[in-house]
Amino acid sequence: MTSLDDLVDRMPDVGPAATEPHARQREDRAARILWSGLLEPGDRVGGALIRARGAAEAWRLVEGSPSADVLAAEADIGRNEAKAAIERWAPRLGSRTAEEALERAERHRVAVLVPGDDDWPAALDDLGDHAPPCLWVRGGRGWSAGRDPSVAIVGARAATSYGEHVAGEISAGLAAAGVVVVSGAAYGIDGAAHRAALASGGTTLAFLAGGCDRAYPSGHTDLLERIAASGAVVSEVPCGAAPTKWRFLQRNRLIAAATHATVVVEAGIRSGSLNTAGHAASLGRPIGAVPGPVTSSASAGTHRLLREFDAVCVTGVDDVRELIGLDPGNGTVAPSPEAAGRIRVLDALSDRVPHRVEDVAARSGMSGADVRAHLGTLMLEGAAEAVADRWRRVR
Known part of the structure; x- marks a missing residue:
């Protein structure tokens, strides 16, 4: 002992x-x-x-x-x-x-955060006696400790293409506007939200139900590495701990408490995402829900949130910005200069014919040095790949 x-x-x-x-x-x-x-x-x-x-x-x-x-x-x-x-x-x-x-x-280069540390997210203290005694954090360069606006984007693992598309659109818009996107790294909606935030050059955090040194699900090993590289992978259980059904349910309270609002994109009638929304409601955090086809069982849970739990109807990123008190503006969100550069480089690439850096620079209207810098980031994100001395977009 x-x-x-x-x-x-x-x-x-x-x-x-x-x-x-x-x-x-x-x-x-x-x-x-x-x-x-x-x-x-x-x-x-x-x-x-x-x-x-x-x-x-x-x-x-x-x-x-x-x-x-x-x-x-x-x-x-x-x-x-x-x-x-x-x-x-x-x-x-x-x-x-x-x-x-x-x-x-x-x-595994995992740090321990405790209350009183500069990076401790004070919002977790709202959990009272249910707050974690400490947090285990891998990465942390994007850890904002609640100082930046943040939104939880959660939903079904068995998501439809519609759900993943909407989650990606909302997450990308929020991330490009400097909002931290938080989710649970699961398949489906969670994964779509994380990937879109990364592709937009934003910050995303993943709260895990097991130790943050263990990639779960294993199919998201690379995704979790990318999240840790620019944001953080977080858990309240020690390194080596296995995820269990109870820990998944309890993990959801951290996602709800650590963010300014929770948006459920798709959820079945018994989805764990409704558990996250319930925690958010008990903490007084706003809840948003994305409507879906009335015939879709994947949206039955979000419709229930709209009908019975006073959730705000979310149809796009501006609705979410308004939900957390940000000016929705004119319906568009301007990407950061870094994200805008990556978008221009990505647009200049072909997914079939590899191009030289000089050609990409000419097509994007950028300098060769800037193009090389963005290509390196796009490669880490899995959006571009090098073929000999040329580059192409990954499908």
Whole structure:
């Protein structure tokens, strides 16, 4: 079993190690990592105890095998709830989950964020006792910590071509306007939203139900690498943890809490995306829903949101901008200079005949240096490929 003191010794210095405030920060960080390995996502009792005692003192209390009466008094909860918590925590108390997760995190360049860090997304604090003790983050260069406007775009895994098209259009427009696109990296709507945000040169974040060192689904391994390269892949469970049905449902509350609004593009009547919308509603976040054909079962859930949950009807990016308080403008969203350059280069490429850089520069009206820079980015995004000394667009 990894003790708190053992883990504190592994924590990197966050300032003058001899000062008491920084020593407390190291201890708090270590304790939250231990809690992350002990609790299942959304565990209210653990959250209440951490809130009442602080992460380190709460952990030392649990390490000492408290009685249900003591835990109930410390966390201000009922005795039966405390007894159930002790019983579900017991099998994990002797594990080395935290230590092993840190070893995996070091190998995969995964950072740990805790409340109080500059990059901690304060919006997650709205979850109260259900907030995660820490976050595991891979990438992070695009991590905005809630300072930039953000929208969750979610929907069915078994999406239709209509749903994926609409998700891509909305995501691309938002990303080009500087809005962070957040989703869950699943097949269908999630994947379409992430890919469109990347293609527009914007920032996108993926919240996973398992450890962020594990690509899930495996078919999105390359997509997750691209997300981490310019944005962030985030999880509340430690590295190495497997995704489970419960963790998927609980992951949805993070997507809803971390964003300014949630837009459901397509959802069946029992879709997990409705769970995300429910979390958003409980937190007072706006909900948008994209209507679909009345005959489509893939849109039955979005129609239910419009009919029963006061969701805003979303037909395009301007509706979403208005939903989060941005001026919808004249119906168009101007891409950033970088995104505009990539669009011009992509338009100048053929998906059949490869062209030299000089030819692409002439066709796009740009300098050879700028074209080379954009071609490199387009290649990383999977939108262009080199053939000998020439370039073509990937279909």
